[in-house]
Each structure stands twice: as C-alpha cells, then as structure tokens.
Amino acid sequence: MPENDRISLLRAHLDQALSPVRLEIVDESHKHIGHAGAGGGGHFNVTVVSPAFAGKSTLERHRLVYLAVAVLMRTEIHALGIRALTPEEEKDGCQ
Amino acid sequence: MDVMDRIKSTVASNPVVIFMKGTPDFPQCGFSMRTVQALKACNVDFAYVDILAEPEIRASLPGFSNWPTFPQVFINGEFIGGCDITLDLFQKGELQIMAAQVATKN
Numbered sequence: 001m002p003e004n005d006r007i008s009l010l011r012a013h014l015d016q017a018l019s020p021v022r023l024e025i026v027d028e029s030h031k032h033i034g035h036a037g038a039g040g041g042g043h044f045n046v047t048v049v050s051p052a053f054a055g056k057s058t059l060e061r062h063r064l065v066y067l068a069v070a071v072l073m074r075t076e077i078h079a080l081g082i083r084a085l086t087p088e089e090e091k092d093g094c095q
Numbered sequence: 096m097d098v099m100d101r102i103k104s105t106v107a108s109n110p111v112v113i114f115m116k117g118t119p120d121f122p123q124c125g126f127s128m129r130t131v132q133a134l135k136a137c138n139v140d141f142a143y144v145d146i147l148a149e150p151e152i153r154a155s156l157p158g159f160s161n162w163p164t165f166p167q168v169f170i171n172g173e174f175i176g177g178c179d180i181t182l183d184l185f186q187k188g189e190l191q192i193m194a195a196q197v198a199t200k201n
Contacts, residue, residue: 073163
C-alpha cells in the first residue's frame with residue numbers, strides 16, 4: 001500500500017479512537033529499507049495529544065494507541081514510535 | 096511444553112528478559128538495538144530470546160503481553176514496555192533503579 005494511504009488510515013483510526021487535539025504522523029519507513037525484521041510494513045512516529053490519556057501511565061497510553069490501530073499492526077505497520085501526551089502536558093512542555 | 100508455558104517459564108525464571116530481533120551482540124533491528132543498549136548500560140544480567148529464531152514465541156508473545164511489537168522487556172515477571180518506554184525509563188534513571196533492585200534481590 002502507498003505510504004500516503006497508510007498515513008491516512010493511521011490518522012483515521014487514531015482520530016476515531018482518541019479524538020486527539022493534535023496528531024502528528026511522520027513516516028520513517030525509509031530508515032528500514034532492507035532490514036531483516038520489517039516484513040514489508042511501514043514505520044511511523046506518531047505524536048498524539050489527547051485528553052483520553054489523562055491519569056494513565058505511559059504503558060497504558062501506548063496500549064490505547066496500539067489498540068486504536070490494531071487492525072493495521074498486522075499488515076501495514078511494522079513499527080510505531082509513540083509520544084502520547086495530554087493537552088495539559090503539551091502546554092507545559094513536558095514529556 | 097507448549098509455547099505459552101515456555102513464555103511464562105522464561106519470564107518467571109529470568110529477573111530481566113528481553114524478547115528481541117537478533118541477539119544483544121548482533122541486533123537485527125534498530126529498536127531492539129537501542130533497547131538492549133539501555134539494558135547493557137544498567138549493568139544488570141539479563142536473558143534474551145531472539146524471536147527471529149523462535150517463530151512460535153514471536154507469534155504468541157503479543158497475545159501474552161497485550162503488546163503488538165518487539166522488542167519487549169520484562170522485569171520481575173512484569174511487562175515493562177517496548178523500545179520507547181524502556182528508553183524513557185532509562186533517561187529518567189528509573190530503569191537503573193529497577194535493575195539495581197533486581198541485582199540486590201538475586
């Protein structure tokens with residue numbers, strides 16, 4: 001699948017599940033061309049800013065993100081780098 | 096022993112274990128490489144499973160841990176996270192503390 005379609009799919013799934021106030025998706029697939037483990041899927045870094053993360057640990061936040069894109073993890077996505085912040089945390093400039 | 100029992104026994108019998116692509120000396124993926132470097136920097140003994148050589152574990156571990164990607168790090172039987180979380184813990188100094196506690200206990 002072309003990269004732009006993958007990004008649209010990712011965006012659609014994350015929008016629907018987490019209603020982010022900001023969502024940034026960076027395609028890093030070019031860094032993984034020819035590497036043994038990639039299996040044809042893309043590699044993306046996502047920054048998701050959503051109130052849905054409030055009161056949740058990093059592990060729980062990442063699980064929410066993976067859950068939102070679960071159907072894509074089997075085929076279209078090989079790896080996902082995740083930054084998951086609440087709107088308040090982003091305003092404070094912390095991680 | 097079926098594959099789920101093998102996973103449980105690996106996680107239970109090793110205070111620190113990483114399921115990764117490749118080996119600590121020859122990682123086959125940048126994420127596995129960075130995560131294993133953080134573990135090495137903690138000066139703790141850790142076990143590893145090369146999931147490229149263990150297709151059954153590769154297929155079953157995500158269901159066990161409720162986590163879809165590799166690497167995966169377990170400390171004291173508990174799933175800690177993948178690359179992002181492990182590196183985050185390392186940068187905050189928390190991984191070093193967890194490792195030191197493991198080293199003292201054993």
